[in-house]
Amino acid sequence: MKNQTTKPRHKEIVLQTQAQTKTKTQDNSQNQSQKIRAAVFEQGELVELFEEEGASSHMVGNIYKGRVENVLPGMQAAFVDIGVDKNAFLYVGDAIPARFDEDGKVSPVVNDRIENVLKPRQELLVQVTKEPVSTKGARISVNITLPGRYVVLLPQVSYIGVSRKIQDNNERARLRDLAATSKPEGMGVIVRTLAEGIDGDEIAEDITQLVAFWQALQPKIPHVSVPGIVHKDVDLVSRLVRDWIDQDVEKITVDQEEVGQVIRQALLEIEHPAAKKIHVVTGEDLFAKYGVDDEIRKTLRSKVWLKSGGYLVIQQTEALIVIDVNTGKYVGQRSLEETVVHTNLEAASEIARQLRLRNLGGIIIIDFIDMTTEEAQKQVLDVLEIACARDKTKSQILGLTQLGLVEMTRKKVGQTLAVRYTSPCPSCEGSGRV
Numbered sequence: 001m002k003n004q005t006t007k008p009r010h011k012e013i014v015l016q017t018q019a020q021t022k023t024k025t026q027d028n029s030q031n032q033s034q035k036i037r038a039a040v041f042e043q044g045e046l047v048e049l050f051e052e053e054g055a056s057s058h059m060v061g062n063i064y065k066g067r068v069e070n071v072l073p074g075m076q077a078a079f080v081d082i083g084v085d086k087n088a089f090l091y092v093g094d095a096i097p098a099r100f101d102e103d104g105k106v107s108p109v110v111n112d113r114i115e116n117v118l119k120p121r122q123e124l125l126v127q128v129t130k131e132p133v134s135t136k137g138a139r140i141s142v143n144i145t146l147p148g149r150y151v152v153l154l155p156q157v158s159y160i161g162v163s164r165k166i167q168d169n170n171e172r173a174r175l176r177d178l179a180a181t182s183k184p185e186g187m188g189v190i191v192r193t194l195a196e197g198i199d200g201d202e203i204a205e206d207i208t209q210l211v212a213f214w215q216a217l218q219p220k221i222p223h224v225s226v227p228g229i230v231h232k233d234v235d236l237v238s239r240l241v242r243d244w245i246d247q248d249v250e251k252i253t254v255d256q257e258e259v260g261q262v263i264r265q266a267l268l269e270i271e272h273p274a275a276k277k278i279h280v281v282t283g284e285d286l287f288a289k290y291g292v293d294d295e296i297r298k299t300l301r302s303k304v305w306l307k308s309g310g311y312l313v314i315q316q317t318e319a320l321i322v323i324d325v326n327t328g329k330y331v332g333q334r335s336l337e338e339t340v341v342h343t344n345l346e347a348a349s350e351i352a353r354q355l356r357l358r359n360l361g362g363i364i365i366i367d368f369i370d371m372t373t374e375e376a377q378k379q380v381l382d383v384l385e386i387a388c389a390r391d392k393t394k395s396q397i398l399g400l401t402q403l404g405l406v407e408m409t410r411k412k413v414g415q416t417l418a419v420r421y422t423s424p425c426p427s428c429e430g431s432g433r434v
Contacts, residue, residue, distance in 0.1 A: 009390070011248040012041040013240065015263075016255050016286045036236050036259075039292045040244060042390070046295045047356050048244075049417065052236040059084075059128045059138050060414070061147070061233030063217075065226045066140070068122045076114045079137070080126060083227035086137035090126065092117060094141035098157050123226050131414040146210045149242050149270060150195035150203050151179065153210035154188030161190040165389070171196060175203070182207045193392075194246055202270070241266045243392070245274050252278045255286050299357050299417060306330075306350055310343040314354060316418070320363035323351055327369065337372060344368045344380045352387030361393070361412030365405050381406070 018035045040048035052058050064082040068090075071078045078095065079087040092114040118124075130139035146153040160179050162172045175196075179189040182204040195203055217231060224230050234242065241263060245252070252274060254260045260280045267275035287293050298304070304312040309329030315322045325347040332339025351366060366384075371377050377400060384406070388395045395410040428434050 009042050009248050010044070010250050011246075012044075012251040012253070013244065013249060014039045014041070014253045014286050014290055014292070015237070015240075015259060017259060037287060037292075038236060038240055039287065039290065041290075042248075045353060046290075046292060047353055047390075049292070049296070049357065050236055050240075051420070058233065058236070059131055061128065062229060063125065063127045063144060063231040064088075064140075064229050065221070065224050066124050066126050067226050068118050068120055068124065071115055071118050071120055073113065073115045078114055078118050080124060080140060081227045082126065082128075082138070082140065083229065084132075084138070086132055086135075088126070088128070088138045088140040089136065090118075090124075090140050090142075094129070094139070094143065096142070098143045098154070098159075125221065125230065130412070133412075133415055134419065145190075146214060147192075147242065148206040148210045150192055150198055150206045151210070152190040152192060153183075153207065153214065154190065155211075155214045157188045158186050159188035159190075161188075163191060163193040163195075165193045166191075166196050168196075178203050179207070184211055187211065194243075237262055238266070245272065247273075249274045250277060253286060254278065254280055255282060255284065256280070257282070295357075296417070296421060299354070300421060304350065304354060306343070306346050308343060308346055310347065312347055312350060312354070314358070314360075316360065316416070320365055321355075321360050323364065323366045325366070325368045337376070340369045340371055341376045341379070344371065344376075345383050348380050348384040349387045352384060352391065355388075355395070355410055356391050356393070358417045359393075359414060360416060361410045364408045364410060366408070367405055370404055384408075 016037045016039075018037070035051065035053040038050040039046055040050075066080040066082040066088065069079045069081050069087055076092040078090045080090050082088045092112055095114065095117045096112055124142060125144070126140040126142055127144050128138045129141050132138045143154070144156055146155065160176055160183070162175050162179075166172055166175065175191045178200045179191050182200070183189045189207060191203070221230055233239070237259060245263075245267065252260075252263060254263070257280050260278045264275050264278050267278075281289075302314055304314060305328070306312070309327075309331075311326050311328040313324040313326070315324075325344060327339060327343050330339065330343055332342065347368065354360075355364070368380060371380070381397065381399065385397050388397065388408075388410075391410075393411050393413050395408060398407040398409070400406055424430050425432075
């Protein structure tokens with residue numbers, strides 16, 4: 001199995017299922033759906049939180065037949081009816097077949113204008129790439145991707161790529177060669193980070209299964225009404241097995257034997273050692289036992305205390321995320337510079353964790369405490385970069401500005417923790433003051 005080149009970290013996954021009572025039906029009976037919540041811990045700290053309620057709460061990866069409602073040349077985009085509450089958003093770059101070179105995806109040329117690509121009432125096969133957020137509908141693309149455990153299949157375009165998180169050049173070349181020999185003519189493959197160290201048979205089997213799934217889907221597409229769903233992505237439990245259970249996972253705790261058996265069987269099929277690390281704990285509130293709900297309440301506050309006594313202040317605006325670092329109660333021992341650097345190093349690791357846990361994305365500005373030496377600045381940036389590298393969501397650290405602020409970006413994926421667990425105050429409308 002996989003041979004990790006990065007430093008392994010103890011990882012634990014906790015799954016909790018809850019029966020959710022719905023409104024009464026006409027015959028006075030109550031409908032119930034199951035809500036599944038999953039918490040991911042690294043080194044004993046909560047870093048990711050997922051939840052899914054019912055069949056329609058997760059949309060990313062779903063494939064739909066849609067109908068173009070509006071074409072907007074001024075925005076170079078279109079709104080597409082895919083059969084859900086809000087029309088989906090299709091940008092011109094996602095409305096044309098993907099084109100690749102050796103470095104990855106090539107941007108569309110100037111001539112690719114939305115009015116030349118799409119017409120009102122036109123029917124499209126599209127896939128959701130971003131969940132709907134607030135008043136915005138889902139973002140979609142005509143470029144279909146089918147994720148497996150070790151590869152992502154691109155059934156409509158010929159291309160071979162390797163995850164940038166795999167940095168060893170020899171390993172990248174090996175994986176590229178394996179993908180090239182296993183993929184069908186005319187299709188593409190992107191090798192995922194989890195494939196690092198995996199042998200060719202497992203990668204070939206992953207590709208074969210995805211190709212077979214795509215071929216089985218083809219006869220069904222013409223019979224789906226417009227707008228309508230063609231394929232729904234797998235549920236949360238299956239996504240955890242596919243995307244999150246790697247060699248660092250040392251324990252999986254669930255509160256239902258049925259859920260544990262599903263995970264165990266899936267892991268046995270891929271000969272994953274975590275199949276022996278599943279623990280079933282019934283009759284307990286696992287999220288209370290592991291302090292997940294308490295951690296969520298802390299995370300919803302703007303002030304985050306560090307273990308040393310320093311603290312962060314995290315504020316989300318319409319345009320960007322602003323994070324301020326303060327020494328707080330921490331007074332250090334030897335010198336001001338040592339106190340500042342220690343606080344900033346601790347803050348750098350915690351900032352990366354908070355971005356993951358809160359699921360914050362977009363432009364992020366960090367105001368670390370001013371440091372007098374370039375060596376200290378580099379040390380803090382290195383710690384921030386290493387901590388962010390453990391995040392599956394892509395981020396980029398751009399360095400220090402002339403004002404001494406750190407600029408970085410993190411891809412927006414789904415709803416933030418605040419949106420999922422809070423609602424705007426009807427009195428202050430978010431200002432925090434009345």
